[in-house]
Each structure stands twice: as C-alpha cells, then as structure tokens.
Amino acid sequence: MTQKTGQRKWDLRKxxxxxxxxxxxxxxxxxxxxAAGPADVTLKELEVIGKSKSSAITMKSCTLEPxxxxxxxxxxxxxxxxxxxxxxxxxxxxxxVKFSKIVKEKYAKPVVASISGMTLEDNIVIFKAFNDxxxxxIEFNPGSPNTIGKPIVGYDFQEMxxxxxxxxxxxxxxxxxxxPAYFDFVHYDQIAKVIKKYPVKFLTSVNSVGNGLxxxxxxxxxxxxxxxxxxxxxxxYIKYTALANVRKFYxxxxxxxxxxxVGGVYTGVDAFEFILAGASAIxxxxxxxxxxxxxFAKAQKELLDFMEKKxxxxxxxxxxxxxxxx
Ligand code: SIN
Numbered sequence: 001m002t003q004k005t006g007q008r009k010w011d012l013r014k015x016x017x018x019x020x021x022x023x024x025x026x027x028x029x030x031x032x033x034x035a036a037g038p039a040d041v042t043l044k045e046l047e048v049i050g051k052s053k054s055s056a057i058t059m060k061s062c063t064l065e066p067x068x069x070x071x072x073x074x075x076x077x078x079x080x081x082x083x084x085x086x087x088x089x090x091x092x093x094x095x096x097v098k099f100s101k102i103v104k105e106k107y108a109k110p111v112v113a114s115i116s117g118m119t120l121e122d123n124i125v126i127f128k129a130f131n132d133x134x135x136x137x138i139e140f141n142p143g144s145p146n147t148i149g150k151p152i153v154g155y156d157f158q159e160m161x162x163x164x165x166x167x168x169x170x171x172x173x174x175x176x177x178x179x180p181a182y183f184d185f186v187h188y189d190q191i192a193k194v195i196k197k198y199p200v201k202f203l204t205s206v207n208s209v210g211n212g213l214x215x216x217x218x219x220x221x222x223x224x225x226x227x228x229x230x231x232x233x234x235x236x237y238i239k240y241t242a243l244a245n246v247r248k249f250y251x252x253x254x255x256x257x258x259x260x261x262v263g264g265v266y267t268g269v270d271a272f273e274f275i276l277a278g279a280s281a282i283x284x285x286x287x288x289x290x291x292x293x294x295x296f297a298k299a300q301k302e303l304l305d306f307m308e309k310k311x312x313x314x315x316x317x318x319x320x321x322x323x324x325x326x
Contacts, residue, residue: 016304016308017304017307017308017312017313017314018313018314018315019031019032019300019303019304019307019314019315020314020315021280021281021315022280023110023137023174023176023201023202023258023260023280023281024137024174024176024201024202024258025174026110026136026137026174027110028055028056028109028110028281029055029109030053030055030300030303031055031271031275031279031280031281031282031303031315032053032054032055032265032271032281032282032283032284032296032299032300032303033054033055033056033057033058033109033112033281033282033283033284033296034049034054034056034057034058034283034284034285034288034296035058035204035262035283035284035285035288036058036059036060036061036112036114036139036141036178036283037060037061037084037086037208037285038285038286038288038289039288039289040057040058040059040060041060041089041090041091042091043099043102043103046059046099046103047103047106048293049293050103050106050107050109051107051293052293052294052296052297053293053296053297053300054109054284054293054296055109055110055281055296055300056109056110056111056112056136057103057107057109057110057111057112058112058114058139058283059096059099059100059111059112059113059114060088060089060090060091060096060114061088061090061114061115061116061141061144062090062091062092062093062095062096062113062114062115062116062126063088063090063092063093063116063117063118063122063126064092064093064117064118064122064125064126065092066090066091066092066095067087067088067089067090067092068089069086069087069088069089069090070085070086070087070089070146070148070225070226070227071225071226072225073223073224073225074086074087074224074225074226074231075224076214076223076224077289077290078214078223078235078237080235080236080237081233081234081235081236081237081238081264081286082208082233082234082235082286082289082290083212083214083223083224083231083232083233083234084146084208084224084231084232084234085146085224085225085226085227085230085231085232086144086146087144087146087147087148087226088116088144088146088147093115093125093126093129093130094129096113097129097130097132097133100113100130100133100134100135101133101134104134104135110136110137111134111135111136112135112136112137112138112139113130113133113135113137113138113139114138114139114140114141114178115127115130115138115139115140115141116140116141116142116143116144118147118150120162120163120166123140123163123166123167124166124170127167127170127171128170130171130173131170131171131172131173135173136173136174137173137174137175137176137201137202138171138173138174138175138176139175139176139177139178139202139204140163140164140167140175140176140177140178141178141207142154142159142160142163142177142178143155143180144207144232145180145207145208145209145210145211145231145232146210146226146227146231146232148226148227152180152210154179154180154191154207155180155187157190157191157194160191160194161194161197164177164194164195164197164198164200165197165198167198168198168199168200174201174202175200175201176200176201176202176203176204176257176258176260177195177200177202177203177204178203178204178205178207179191179203179204179205179206179207179245179249180206180207180209180210181205181206181207181209181210181238181241181242181245181263182245182248183241185248188245188248188249188252189252192249192252192253195253195257196253196256200257201257201258202257202258202259202260202280203249203253203257203258203259203260204259204260204262204283205242205245205246205249205259205260205261205262205263206238206241206242206245206262206263207232208231208232208233208234208238208285209232209233209234209237209238209241209263210232211227211230211231211232212230212231212232212233212237213229213230213231214229214231215229234263234264234285234286235264235266235286235287235290236264236266237264238263238264239263239264239265239270239273240264241263242261242262242263242264242274243261243263243273243274243277245263246259246261246274246277246278246279247277247278247322249278250277250278250279250320251278254278254320258280258281259278259279259280260279260280260281260282260283261274261275261277261278261279261281261282261283262282262283262284262285263285264286265282265283265284265287265299266284266287266291266295266299267298267299267302268298268299268300268301268302268303268304268305268306269302269303269306270282270299271299271302271303272303272306272307272318275315275318275319276318276319276320276321276322277320277322278319278320278322279319280315280319282299284296284299287299
C-alpha cells in the first residue's frame, strides 16, 4: 500500500461515525443486537447470532425447568410484524449457563442472559447460577405476556417491587429489567418509582405488546392457537408504542438508568429514532426472525450512513436529543 492510499484509507476511517455503545460498563462494538425471544433457544441458534454482526448474543429467556412452551401454531408473521404466544419454550437455565461459556469463548462479543423464572424462588436459583457464569449482563424478564395462567407481571407494581428487591440482593452481575409497554403516564410514574429503588442498570423497553388478537377473516378463525388466539404483537405495529416507552423512561430515569429500545426496528433509521428518543442500544426481534441474521449488518450500515449524512460522530451526539414542537 502506498503512503497516499494508506493516508486516504485512514482519512475515510476518521470520517466514519462511531456506533459503538456501552451498557453498564460493558462495551458493544455497535449498538444493535438481538432481542431475547426469536431464534435464540438452541446452541445452534446462538452460534448463528455469534457469527452474525449482532453486537451481542442475547439468549432466550430461561426458566428453572425446560419448557416445551404453548401448543402450535403459536407464531404468525403478519403484514407489518408478528403475533406470538410461544410460552417461553426453553431448555432450562442450566443449558444457558453452559451455552454462555461456549459462546463467550468462541465469539468476541458480550453475552446477555435473560431470566424469566416462574416464581420468586425459581428466580433466586437461576440468578445465583448465572453469577458464576461468564455472561456480561442479565436481563430480567419478569413476565412474558404469553404464560398461560399468569398475568403480565410488569403491570403489578407491588410484585415488581418484591421481585426487584430480591434480585438486587442476589445478582452480582450488572442487570436490567425487560418491561411490557405502558400506555398511561401515571403507570410510567408508578413503575419508575419502583425501579428507582434498586440498582437497575438498564431497562429493555418494550416486550411484545400483550394480548393482541389477529383474525383470519376467510377462515373466520384466530391465527394462533394458545389463549384463544391472544398473543404478543411485535414488529412495525408496535414501533410508536416502543418509542413512546423509551422516551418516557428516558425522561423519568435517563440520568441514572440506560435504556435499550426494542420494538419494530427493521432499519438503521428506525434505530436512529430510538437513539433520539433516548436509547443507548437497540435490539431486533421480529425483524431478525423474518429477515434472518443479515438484518444486523443491514441496520448497522444504514444507521452509520444516516448518522454520517447528518454529520453525527457517535451515538452520544444523538441520544435523547429529540426535539419537540413548541
Ligand atoms: C415467549 O416465549 O412467550 C416470548 C417471550 C416473551 O414474551 O418474553
């Protein structure tokens, strides 16, 4: 390489925006990675995420015992997203403790465990086990919308208080909480008050929007089987709700707690909007399932291009800087 070409390459590199991020002191090469849920149950699936451009490997929310999940059909692609009532099919926490060691050694990226114990006692056992694992972060998912017979725990503020108090006593890793979507400003205030009491490092907002109902008008039937057809809605349908949640939590807790935005991200510009709203990182769920692992490289490139076009150097230049109309 001549000196001139080398210099030109260096100048180009200098111009590239930096979309790396840091969550609870853990460095991520870019701010875009996979959400807990889709295609992250088996070691084979985690290896696919490891080999992709996803900046982290987030593992499926795990329970004490392995779970088969809800009866099929339990997932359907929709025009603008998805509906699912998976019911937390997973291999049980011991498998993910083991997988975390394997993928951590093989891939140079953070590994995120997601914990979704069915009871307080289950959560204690699982959190303790991950204390002795190489996972970088733990995302506590206190309530999937799809567990038959269980309410969405994130809407029960007293129960959330009890759970977070326990987790804060036992968890030795940096940890955060995955939240359902809230819709009322009073509820944001109530859950923020609970979260503020504990050493929560990050919020992941939002889980799929619970208990939607999709109907096939020709068959005059629901499109999924569990719970009479009710399931969590994901994808583009929920982007605006997710952005609102990220924004509101950024306003209420942004000085103390980082926010990972998730819900309807298909493009780098979607990711940019989440950063503007206040997100420090972005997870991709439904779009990963629908488009495959190439979605991560695509969204990252589009985010880089968009930031460069606008003259931003890094995500801190953008984060939370949303303007409103006065
Ligand atoms: C599921 O497995 O039911 C989805 C996971 C979640 O909604 O948290």
